[in-house]
Amino acid sequence: MGTALFQAEDTGAAVLLRFTCPEFDHDKTQKLKSELAACFEQHAGKSCVADISAVEFMPSPTLGALVEAHLSLKKSDRRFIVAAPNDQIAKLLNHAGLDKLLKICPTTDAALAELQD
Secondary structure (H helix, E strand, C coil): CCCCCCCEEECCCCEEEECCEEECCHHHHHHHHHHHHHHHHCCCCCCEEECCCCCCECHHHHHHHHHHHHHHHCCCCCCCCEECCHHHHHHHHHHCCCCCCCEECCCCCHHHHHHCC
């Protein structure tokens, strides 16, 4: 598992995290948590948009990792926005009630625009 699970791009206003892993399991979720923490530290002060359009399978521990990311950034007045989930992942997020906790945008552009408001 030497490859990163997402690519981070500093857009100026935020850090765009383009998830590259189509399916998560326990090991990849643990790696995701550590990669997110390192990214948040590297880009201190910036909000993040997680483009999950490439993700096809996300088990509940990975959903938990997204919640942890949201809560971690919220502590320092930063935002974590989930963008571009496919229909299946969007239904999963809604079914789990995470649409009430996380900001979820249909596209990456919409998520980045949300941070401009």
